Amino acid sequence: MRSGEKGYAMKRIVMILVLFGLAVVTPGCHKETEQDKVKKVITNIQKSAEEKDIRKIVNNLSKSYHDPQGFDYDTIKGVLLGYFYQHTKISAYITDLEISVVNISAKAMFQAILTGGSKTGSAADIIPESLGVYAFEILLKKEPEGWKVISAKWERVGNDQGSGKAEIP
Numbered sequence: 144m145r146s147g148e149k150g151y152a153m154k155r156i157v158m159i160l161v162l163f164g165l166a167v168v169t170p171g172c173h174k175e176t177e178q179d180k181v182k183k184v185i186t187n188i189q190k191s192a193e194e195k196d197i198r199k200i201v202n203n204l205s206k207s208y209h210d211p212q213g214f215d216y217d218t219i220k221g222v223l224l225g226y227f228y229q230h231t232k233i234s235a236y237i238t239d240l241e242i243s244v245v246n247i248s249a250k251a252m253f254q255a256i257l258t259g260g261s262k263t264g265s266a267a268d269i270i271p272e273s274l275g276v277y278a279f280e281i282l283l284k285k286e287p288e289g290w291k292v293i294s295a296k297w298e299r300v301g302n303d304q305g306s307g308k309a310e311i312p
Contacts, residue, residue, distance in 0.1 A: 177244040177290075181283055184290045185242075185251055189235045195227040205284060205291035212296070234258045247285040254278050254300065276300050 184203050191199035197220055208216040227233070240253040255277050282294040 177249070177285075178242045181242050181244060181249045181251055181290050182240065184283065184292065185237065185240065185253070185281065188292075189237055189255075192235050193233055195233060197223045197227070203292055205286060205293045208291075208293055210294045210296060230259050232259055249283040249285070249290065251281040251283065252279065253281075 188200055188203050191197075191203075200223060201216070201220060204216055204219065206216055208214075208219065210219075214222060234257070236256040236258075238254045238256070240251065242249060242251045257275055257277065276299065277297045278300050280296045281292055283290045284293045285291075
């Protein structure tokens with residue numbers, strides 16, 4: 144290789160490294176929004192439910208948690224324990240997530256497909272093992288430790304079982 148070719152090759156390598164460096168640094172410039180932080184709470188709860196880790200779920204709840212179903216911070220643990228005991232394997236798929244934030248309050252609305260099977264990546268593969276599809280409305284408050292769930296309302300969708308309101312089984 145001649146010296147002119149070596150110089151050209153070095154310039155190309157340097158340019159590639161600079162472009163790579165910019166690509167790595169640029170995502171780090173994105174400032175996490177309050178919506179991103181709320182979404183992270185929802186996905187942490189989803190992951191914790193799949194791990195059947197009540198402690199991690201409760202860490203995302205405010206001590207002042209109280210919902211329309213009559214559960215508070217202490218009693219929701221019993222609901223989760225019963226649900227996890229009843230179902231040996233749980234997978235959760237969240238769809239249609241909408242998040243609105245106003246000052247220190249937030250609302251997240253979404254549908255969750257809860258299944259008793261392993262995550263396959265395809266909704267068609269899980270329907271026979273489905274535990275249900277639920278519509279959730281989650282209210283959050285920004286506390287000193289970060290966003291915490293202060294209330295949750297849910298109802299089973301797609302089933303005509305009485306009023307359509309259902310506690311997570």
